[in-house]
Amino acid sequence: MLDVGEQAPFFMGNSTKGVVSTEEYKGKNAIVLIFYPKIGSPICTQQLNAVEEALPQYESAEAKVFAINPADLADHQAFADEHHYSFPLVTDHEGLIQELFGVDKGLLRLFVEQKRVVYVIGRNGQIVYARKGNRSTDEILEAVGSDARTSLKA
Template structure:
């Protein structure tokens, strides 16, 4: 896991809402990157639905949100449509984003770890936490940067 204060690696990747170029957000918005193990699985659904429930507040704080995992685009689109996620789900097919952000695999196996990063407008990591932190915690960090 990358440490707070580290420059966030930039990338371009396909998502449920088209190509995402992280560099385009640097200097303009804060960014929340949610690395999650699987599309349409119970804990991942709960985590991303909690973010969606507070998406208006997050967006109001000039912050972009992206979910990231290596799953296929068809499953991502279905998952995003089913739960009406307003934020893009990024396909990290070759796992280059996971590796750049030092996101490990659960017990070294197939699924990536669950990690949330918040990147400031200046492109540095402001927050890094394993697991499923409460959205209120994310909002606290974001609102103090807005």
């Protein structure tokens, strides 16, 4: 995993909302990256439902949210359509984005939490939050808010 304070790598990828590029948000928005291990699993669905429910809060904090998973785009689109997700689900079929961010690509179910990671990238491109597991919306928004407060001081 990458550490807080490190410069986040930029990436471009196909998503349920078209091609996304994190570089276009540098200096403008915080970025929340949610790496989740399995489309349709109860915990992943719960995690992404919480994001959708809190999307107005993320938007008012000027944060962009991207959920990333190795499934193909058709599976992402079906999942997004079924649950009415209005934020991009990014396909990482080759595992390149996971590799950039040090997210374990292992196949062992025992280590599924190694593949459930949340990053918040500040407006300056540095990682301000990096935690494994299904993190609470409040915790993530606090990290987004701390980035906004830091940006206002700069």
